[in-house]
Amino acid sequence: MNLNEKIRLIRRELGLTQSALAEKLGVTRASLGAYEEGRAAPSYQFLLSLADLAGTKVDDLLRESNRIKVARNETPGQIPLVPVRAAAGYQKGFPDDEYVSELPHISLPFLGKGNFRAFEIMGDSMLPLPSGSIVIGEKVERLSDLKDGRTYVLVTRNEGIVYKRVFNHIRDQGVLTLVSDNSKYKPYTVDPMEIHEAWAAKAYISQEFPMGSRHPDSYRDAMGSGG
Structure with missing residues (x-):
């Protein structure tokens, strides 16, 4: 996994948009997009901040073959x-x-x-x-x-x-x-x-409850018979 792929993976694992992560790391959304697409190389300071946010090490980000496990809140998130x-x-x-x-x-x-x-x-x-x-x-x-x-x-x-x-x-x-x-x-x-x-x-x-399988009269019959 390349560095740009790891940056994208970390953002998604954290559940952040590009704008939200860019703001946290002090870069523009355009710059972050370029890092994720491999069109530009991030600074070492950016990698330090990203590693800290993800609970990992810069060395893990730079090792090409190493996969990243992001330390994150395991509470299920909200659903779009x-x-x-x-x-x-x-x-x-x-x-x-x-x-x-x-x-x-x-x-x-x-x-x-x-x-x-x-x-x-x-x-x-x-x-x-x-x-x-x-x-x-x-x-x-x-x-x-x-x-x-x-x-x-x-x-x-x-x-x-x-x-x-x-x-x-x-x-x-x-x-x-x-x-x-x-x-x-x-x-x-x-x-x-x-x-x-x-x-x-x-x-x-749903705001509608399923209908009973019995005809309404059958419920009355059941109540009348005490069953």
Whole structure:
């Protein structure tokens, strides 16, 4: 791992944007960006400050083959939330740490450690999940790791942000099949090249409680019979 890669890794491990880390270290965001991309060499003072912030040593930063373990707070952080009104902007802004940092955030400590993101899902295609629910997903780095029959939030080039049940046919057909839980919507295929991000559904938040499976009259009957 090269020095520029270590600088980028440390920033991300600390959960800081380029602007935030640059301010802490007394440099401009442009300079930090140049260090991360390997277009400029940081000063020794910068490396001292960075090593101190990361709880490591300058020697560890300078050894090309050495990986960095950042000493950081292990408390689960807040999760960026992509509301419906921000969905269009997210399709373009998702690679930008600054953009993501400005999104609303929610805290769900029970999820533990991981790279999570929350998405507001509208529509009835995934009923019984109510429209307006917030689905929390964990980042899937490789589309080949998508599991058949699991649900994912997909950030796509042409379809926007969709929440679907996925069947992985990349190896044999070169496509993913997306299926809605609501049977009135037909399955369709998508080219993996159209997908920017995939997030495996881990939890959801809704202001609507699930309906009981019994007819309301059956509850009255049960109460009347004392059962």
